[in-house]
Amino acid sequence: xxxxxxxxxxxxxxxxxxxxxxxxxxxxxxxxxxxxxxxxxxxxxxxxxxxxxxxxxxxxxxxxxxxxxxxxxxxxxxxxxxxxxxxxxxxxxxxxxxxxxxxxxxxxxxxxxxxxxxxxxxxxxxxxxxxxxxxxxxxxxxxxxxxxxxxxxxxxxxxxxxxxxxxxxxxxxxxxxxxxxxxxxxxxxxxxxxxxxxxxxxxxxxxxxxxxxxxxxxxxxxxxxxxxxxxxxxxxxxxxxxxxxxxxxxxxxxxxxxxxxxxxxxxxxxxxxxxxxxxxxxxxxxxxxxxxxxxxxxxxxxxxxxxxxxxxxxxxxxxxxxxxxxxxxxxxxxxxxxxxxxxxxxxxxxxxxxxxxxxxxxxxxxxxxxxxxxxxxxxxxxxxxxxxxxxxxxxxxxxxxxxxxxxxxxxxxxxxxxxxxxxxxxxxxxxxxxxxx
Numbered sequence: 337x338x339x340x341x342x343x344x345x346x347x348x349x350x351x352x353x354x355x356x357x358x359x360x361x362x363x364x365x366x367x368x369x370x371x372x373x374x375x376x377x378x379x380x381x382x383x384x385x386x387x388x389x390x391x392x393x394x395x396x397x398x399x400x401x402x403x404x405x406x407x408x409x410x411x412x413x414x415x416x417x418x419x420x421x422x423x424x425x426x427x428x429x430x431x432x433x434x435x436x437x438x439x440x441x442x443x444x445x446x447x448x449x450x451x452x453x454x455x456x457x458x459x460x461x462x463x464x465x466x467x468x469x470x471x472x473x474x475x476x477x478x479x480x481x482x483x484x485x486x487x488x489x490x491x492x493x494x495x496x497x498x499x500x501x502x503x504x505x506x507x508x509x510x511x512x513x514x515x516x517x518x519x520x521x522x523x524x525x526x527x528x529x530x531x532x533x534x535x536x537x538x539x540x541x542x543x544x545x546x547x548x549x550x551x552x553x554x555x556x557x558x559x560x561x562x563x564x565x566x567x568x569x570x571x572x573x574x575x576x577x578x579x580x581x582x583x584x585x586x587x588x589x590x591x592x593x594x595x596x597x598x599x600x601x602x603x604x605x606x607x608x609x610x611x612x613x614x615x616x617x618x619x620x621x622x623x624x625x626x627x628x629x630x631x632x633x634x635x636x637x638x639x640x641x642x643x644x645x646x647x648x649x650x651x652x653x654x655x656x657x658x659x660x661x662x663x664x665x666x667x668x669x670x671x672x673x674x675x676x677x678x679x680x681x682x683x684x685x686x687x688x689x690x691x692x693x694x695x696x697x698x699x700x701x702x703x704x705x706x707x708x709x710x711x712x713x714x715x716x717x718x719x720x721x722x723x724x725x726x727x728x729x730x731x732x733x734x735x736x737x738x739x740x741x742x743x744x745x746x747x748x749x750x751x752x753x754x755x756x757x758x759x760x761x762x763x764x765x766x767x768x769x770x771x772x773x
Contacts (some may be wrong), residue, residue, distance in 0.1 A: 405618035418576035433566025549756035
């Protein structure tokens, strides 16, 4: 261990053997554990596969802070990440992973090498469905003894032929033939690894969506993201390595605030200031406390349809049973108390017989109220008591429980990266990019 790490790392005694070292970090075993490693950041910054190399004082601290902030958010959103806790200013602990030889890139806009492969697109071309690409991680233009024309080539997997086709990521794709075709056995470490590639694409896209919303809430625009994956000792696929300011492109006030500034020749002081700014901003990333209140008039109003529509998000829902008509004072007290406890909420009023409860709740609170007439099929005229609301009663009426749940999630997702990733992910599953790719 270097003198610098020995001095700066307060847990130096916990550092075991060096497992791996890259251009910007070292990975050590944690003493006394066979399943944990410590990822120690360096102050190095590189570009062009190491052709450009500088030292930025405290970059390791900023990178560790950013990665820890990001991984904590992703973990809170339910993503499988290789992160345990931040152990010091320049290190965090994580499950030991058998890393997979891929860089997975998710793109919302066309920047960087994507423009070189698709020169017919304008910089910043927006993709309604985020694009996921795989690159083979290589070193010194070599893959298992086979010479390559470039490092980190773009991968196209031909499943039927069981082949991995490699392309130059800096050349136009139209008319380009693969410069090397490998049997999948030369790349895949497992017979079913192509199935894990589908999981990697899904997790990477979900991580992007979480971070896309987190950056939107802070005034930034995440345009692309690079992540890596590995298997822990139990065989679980985890999003691993790091996600710091070298891992994405983020635009703020029309300018990059990420490593692109360094790639473009920016002054080191300016690069350092942007890295410090990003570490500060990501420190505000969080999942807010929110709630969906399902209000019913009696036990006869069943809630299963709403729980099923929420699925894995069912923890958001709290059921209240109180007749707004028979117990108006009690109902008002319950309503005000719940909004006081968690102000960021949406109320779904699911009431049989008299549907006026939804408008009444809407008139008494500042939170959105969605009414779902429970008796609409038997008594369609009941709908009018929800639709023909008086002035200053902005109640919304939705007939289907599943759509009411989705409307509530859409309202809350504007401030919640977890919910945004869920709602936007479902939309992107059915979205098609209409531009020529």
